């Protein structure tokens with residue numbers, strides 16, 4: 001298993017890449033039920049759930 005968004009997204013990442021992250025979240029169809037992170041691919045989350 002590679003790096004998940006859950007692991008990659010931390011405070012440091014958000015400070016540097018907030019605009020990118022927000023843009024990505026808007027297009028994301030998955031949320032992690034454990035960490036509350038969003039991603040465009042369920043493989044990037046540790047407990048993914050599809051959202052509308």
Ligand SMILES: [Zn+2]
Nearest residue numbers: 006032035046
């Ligand atoms: Zn997670």
